[in-house]
Amino acid sequence: NTSVTSIKLVLLGEAAVGKSSIVLRFVSNDFAENKEPTIGAAFLTQRVTINEHTVKFEIWDTAGQERFASLAPMYYRNAQAALVVYDVTKPQSFIKARHWVKELHEQASKDIIIALVGNKIDVLQDGGERKVAKEEGEKLAEEKGLLFFETSAKTGENVNNVFLGIGEKIPLK
Numbered sequence: 001n002t003s004v005t006s007i008k009l010v011l012l013g014e015a016a017v018g019k020s021s022i023v024l025r026f027v028s029n030d031f032a033e034n035k036e037p038t039i040g041a042a043f044l045t046q047r048v049t050i051n052e053h054t055v056k057f058e059i060w061d062t063a064g065q066e067r068f069a070s071l072a073p074m075y076y077r078n079a080q081a082a083l084v085v086y087d088v089t090k091p092q093s094f095i096k097a098r099h100w101v102k103e104l105h106e107q108a109s110k111d112i113i114i115a116l117v118g119n120k121i122d123v124l125q126d127g128g129e130r131k132v133a134k135e136e137g138e139k140l141a142e143e144k145g146l147l148f149f150e151t152s153a154k155t156g157e158n159v160n161n162v163f164l165g166i167g168e169k170i171p172l173k
């Protein structure tokens with residue numbers, strides 16, 4: 001089977017939650033301790049094989065800083081999938097994630113597939129304090145019909161599963 005299914009995917013979430021780091025882990029299996037904030041948005045692609053189909057992710061990694069907020073609709077408008085990312089140690093970032101889910105349901109494509117992603121779980125093993133319970137994420141995901149994952153871009157834990165989970169929900173040709 002030589003056909004390739006392209007999936008347009010957008011990442012949304014508060015500044016510094018680790019959107020670009022998740023993409024860097026997925027695309028290059030790498031991590032940077034001092035990743036600079038994204039300006040505007042970045043575009044990257046990655047191919048993976050899912051159920052014997054080649055899937056090409058076309059990834060728009062948006063900037064979380066407030067001054068770029070007005071750009072987001074350009075990137076999510078024709079997206080087939082979205083990752084809404086928060087930081088499990090930052091309650092405010094979970095509140096922001098709720099807002100993104102609401103905005104996507106109001107403004108994005110009706111059949112968009114959304115994954116809610118709680119990132120930075122490695123910090124909990126390192127003595128950092130969890131501020132968003134796993135159950136809170138699960139509950140929001142269940143209420144709103146989202147996929148749900150907790151990840152670490154730093155260790156790579158669960159990062160590929162986010163993209164595989166999205167790929168498995170999109171009809172492959």
Ligand code: GTP
Pocket residue numbers: 013014015016017018019020021022032033034035036037038039062063064065119120121122123151152153154155
């Ligand atoms: P904006 O582009 O400003 O919206 O930020 P972002 O969401 O893309 O965050 P970015 O990936 O730039 O990461 C912000 C900081 O968090 C960087 O210093 C990363 O090294 C760090 N970081 C990202 N993911 C993780 C993670 O899973 N664990 C830990 N410990 N740090 C992380």
Ligand code: MG
Pocket residue numbers: 019020021036037038061062063064
């Ligand atoms: Mg970024």
